[in-house]
Amino acid sequence: MLLGPALAVSAMLFSIGVGGVLLRRNAIVIFMSVELMLNAVNLTFVALAQQLGPQGQVIVFFVMAVAAAEAAVGLAIMLAIYRHRETLDIDEFSLLRG
Amino acid sequence: MTPDLPSSVQLVWLVAALPLLGFLVNGVLSFVRPLATRTVSAVGAGVLVAAFLVAAWVVSGVVRGHAEGPYVLTFWSWMPVGDLAVDVAFQVDPLSAVMLLVVTGIGALIHVFSIGYMRADPSYARYFAYLNLFVFFMLVLILGASFPVMFVGWEGVGLCSYLLIGFWFEEKANADAGKKAFIMNRIGDAGFLVAMFLIFQATGSLTFVDVFAAAPGVFEVGGPTIELITLALFLGCAGKSAQIPLYTWLPDAMAGPTPVSALIHAATMVTAGVYLVARANVLFALAPIASLVVATVGAVTALFAATIALKQWDIKKILAYSTVSQLGYMFLGVGVGAWASGIFHLVTHAFFKALLFLGAGSVIHAVHHAYHATHRHEDAQDLRNMGGLARHMPWTATLMWVATLAIAGVPPFAGFFSKDEILARAFALGHEAWVFYPLWGAGVVAALLTAFYMTRLMLYTFHGPNRTGEEERDHLHEAPWIMTGPLVVLGVGSVVTGLLNLPHVLPGAGWLEHWLEPVTAAGMLSGPEFHLGARTEWLLLLGATAIAAAGIGGAWRFLRPETLRPAREATPEAGWQRVLARKYYVDEIYDAVLVRPLVWFSERVLWKVADTFLIDGLGVNGAARVTRFTGWLGTRLQTGRAGTYVGVFVVGALVLLRVLTR
Numbered sequence: 001m002l003l004g005p006a007l008a009v010s011a012m013l014f015s016i017g018v019g020g021v022l023l024r025r026n027a028i029v030i031f032m033s034v035e036l037m038l039n040a041v042n043l044t045f046v047a048l049a050q051q052l053g054p055q056g057q058v059i060v061f062f063v064m065a066v067a068a069a070e071a072a073v074g075l076a077i078m079l080a081i082y083r084h085r086e087t088l089d090i091d092e093f094s095l096l097r098g
Numbered sequence: 099m100t101p102d103l104p105s106s107v108q109l110v111w112l113v114a115a116l117p118l119l120g121f122l123v124n125g126v127l128s129f130v131r132p133l134a135t136r137t138v139s140a141v142g143a144g145v146l147v148a149a150f151l152v153a154a155w156v157v158s159g160v161v162r163g164h165a166e167g168p169y170v171l172t173f174w175s176w177m178p179v180g181d182l183a184v185d186v187a188f189q190v191d192p193l194s195a196v197m198l199l200v201v202t203g204i205g206a207l208i209h210v211f212s213i214g215y216m217r218a219d220p221s222y223a224r225y226f227a228y229l230n231l232f233v234f235f236m237l238v239l240i241l242g243a244s245f246p247v248m249f250v251g252w253e254g255v256g257l258c259s260y261l262l263i264g265f266w267f268e269e270k271a272n273a274d275a276g277k278k279a280f281i282m283n284r285i286g287d288a289g290f291l292v293a294m295f296l297i298f299q300a301t302g303s304l305t306f307v308d309v310f311a312a313a314p315g316v317f318e319v320g321g322p323t324i325e326l327i328t329l330a331l332f333l334g335c336a337g338k339s340a341q342i343p344l345y346t347w348l349p350d351a352m353a354g355p356t357p358v359s360a361l362i363h364a365a366t367m368v369t370a371g372v373y374l375v376a377r378a379n380v381l382f383a384l385a386p387i388a389s390l391v392v393a394t395v396g397a398v399t400a401l402f403a404a405t406i407a408l409k410q411w412d413i414k415k416i417l418a419y420s421t422v423s424q425l426g427y428m429f430l431g432v433g434v435g436a437w438a439s440g441i442f443h444l445v446t447h448a449f450f451k452a453l454l455f456l457g458a459g460s461v462i463h464a465v466h467h468a469y470h471a472t473h474r475h476e477d478a479q480d481l482r483n484m485g486g487l488a489r490h491m492p493w494t495a496t497l498m499w500v501a502t503l504a505i506a507g508v509p510p511f512a513g514f515f516s517k518d519e520i521l522a523r524a525f526a527l528g529h530e531a532w533v534f535y536p537l538w539g540a541g542v543v544a545a546l547l548t549a550f551y552m553t554r555l556m557l558y559t560f561h562g563p564n565r566t567g568e569e570e571r572d573h574l575h576e577a578p579w580i581m582t583g584p585l586v587v588l589g590v591g592s593v594v595t596g597l598l599n600l601p602h603v604l605p606g607a608g609w610l611e612h613w614l615e616p617v618t619a620a621g622m623l624s625g626p627e628f629h630l631g632a633r634t635e636w637l638l639l640l641g642a643t644a645i646a647a648a649g650i651g652g653a654w655r656f657l658r659p660e661t662l663r664p665a666r667e668a669t670p671e672a673g674w675q676r677v678l679a680r681k682y683y684v685d686e687i688y689d690a691v692l693v694r695p696l697v698w699f700s701e702r703v704l705w706k707v708a709d710t711f712l713i714d715g716l717g718v719n720g721a722a723r724v725t726r727f728t729g730w731l732g733t734r735l736q737t738g739r740a741g742t743y744v745g746v747f748v749v750g751a752l753v754l755l756r757v758l759t760r
Contacts, residue, residue: 090739
């Protein structure tokens with residue numbers, strides 16, 4: 001497997017994720033972009049594990065487990081917000097402004 | 099260095115422990131059973147009598163011991179810090195032996211007197227607790243074997259003095275008088291502390307034995323260090339012993355119960371300064387300028403206070419100024435290097451002044467009860483409300499006349515010999531330096547005034563017509579025997595203590611001087627010498643007698659008790675008499691020059707500027723304001739919008755990556 005193309009794809013995915021988080025206003029889309037970034041990192045780990053040994057792959061399992069937990073909590077929060085405010089537009093939520 | 103301890107001297111701890119025990123018992127009783135007068139009297143006076151007996155036993159050991167150096171008893175180590183090693187230790191030598199007998203002996207008599215005088219007081223147990231505690235601290239003061247141990251006693255007697263002056267603290271004037279005494283003593287104590295620091299710096303020790311042994315080698319005669327040390331010590335003495343400029347607390351201290359005035363403010367505590375100078379005679383002998391200051395302050399105080407006493411009407415105020423004046427004599431004595439004479443006058447003065455105060459207490463007791471019986475509110479201490487009391491209280495009158503003759507310097511009463519000896523020594527030094535002649539002159543004039551004002555006091559109190567009041571006259575009675583008994587003992591002492599140290603021209607002369615030689619010899623070596631021919635000495639003795647006679651005769655001749663009006667109807671003095679009656683306005687001057695500027699400075703500068711503006715405004719509230727402002731700056735970053743956070747986060751992560759991977 002070629003390392004270069006794999007890292008290029010990973011970087012592309014990560015940039016798309018960052019762009020999504022920065023530019024989109026729907027919370028669910030932002031959430032999906034975060035997942036995209038996580039998976040980009042996972043791809044990097046797996047690609048590098050080919051050369052550096054299996055630790056990278058182990059970490060990927062951890063990331064996936066944490067991401068699953070995060071998705072569960074995150075979607076629950078969004079459900080609660082939606083029930084409360086009838087919208088998921090992230091710009092509507094600025095209660096923590098100092 | 100220290101000779102073998104006789105078994106009797108080893109008991110000296112008991113002398114101090116007994117009054118402490120009395121304090122603890124009476125202190126507890128004052129809370130638990132404040133009206134258990136029988137127990138309190140038995141404990142309070144009992145421990146003092148027991149302490150006196152033990153003290154006599156200890157002194158007998160000193161007499162039989164014939165030791166060269168002092169007996170030093172070390173109990174435990176108190177402050178072992180680096181080079182400084184201070185032990186809790188007592189020192190028994192001829193000087194502390196004399197003081198031991200005076201303090202416990204006169205203390206016991208005054209405790210017995212107090213049983214009668216304070217009988218009706220609701221705080222009876224508290225009174226005896228304080229009085230016992232005072233005696234304990236006084237014994238620590240005179241027995242301490244080092245400056246710090248002595249200082250503990252020095253501060254302790256100051257505390258008890260404060261507590262007892264303000265004993266009737268329900269009246270603000272009494273509480274104020276206590277505070278005044280405490281604060282003025284603090285000024286002097288600062289001097290004592292500075293002296294201790296300097297002594298330790300110079301000699302590396304604070305123990306009397308070591309310091310006095312090292313002093314002649316360390317200090318050169320008249321060097322700046324030793325002059326500074328002795329002057330600082332004398333500042334402490336001036337505070338404790340009420341000398342100019344710190345004397346004004348003593349007349350106010352008369353606000354306390356009269357036996358307290360007798361014990362603390364006449365016989366014992368106020369003489370602590372004289373004791374300290376005599377104890378540190380080695381240091382003072384090395385410091386001629388400081389010694390001259392001591393002698394000058396003493397002589398000026400003796401004269402100054404005597405003039406004030408001329409025009410006072412309060413019987414205790416007269417005696418208070420008389421005490422200040424007599425303390426001046428003692429300082430004149432130790433200032434001219436006549437250590438033994440100063441201590442001699444201390445001893446005789448303790449007897450006759452305690453007698454005068456207790457006699458005055460007996461008089462006040464009688465007049466107070468007379469007014470109490472008729473429910474009139476008059477001043478029971480004002481001479482103008484007395485007169486003719488000799489008919490009602492013959493014992494008190496007779497004994498107070500004995501004390502008056504003693505203080506006036508009539509031979510063969512005690513005061514004659516002790517006062518004359520101090521004046522003779524000052525006169526003898528006049529050959530060395532003319533400056534001592536004016537000091538001697540001041541002492542002679544003060545002696546004349548002493549005879550005059552004491553006769554005035556006696557005349558107005560006990561002779562002439564009675565001015566107490568028609569109804570009250572029937573209620574004037576002699577005090578009970580428990581009060582007159584101690585007076586008799588003190589009266590005998592006022593007559594015979596003069597024999598302790600007769601002038602050189604008489605047989606059996608100089609016994610006390612010889613007894614104190616182990617203590618004073620070192621100071622004598624470097625101090626001035628005395629040369630006085632027998633002729634001169636006789637002349638001085640005759641002159642002193644003539645002066646005493648002139649003072650008494652003058653008062654008898656010029657004062658007319660018949661013309662006095664009771665205090666309520668009396669007209670205020672005018673002219674120079676007013677200046678004397680108002681005590682030269684010294685209190686008012688101190689108030690205007692020191693107290694008011696200090697209050698002004700504290701209020702305007704320390705409170706309004708330093709505290710309110712600087713500390714509160716800039717410090718406390720300023721720090722809060724700075725914190726709040728930086729916090730506000732930080733909140734500007736918190737937009738609450740997730741987009742901003744992510745953007746900042748991404749930029750931050752990129753910057754970090756760039757920095758870390760360079």
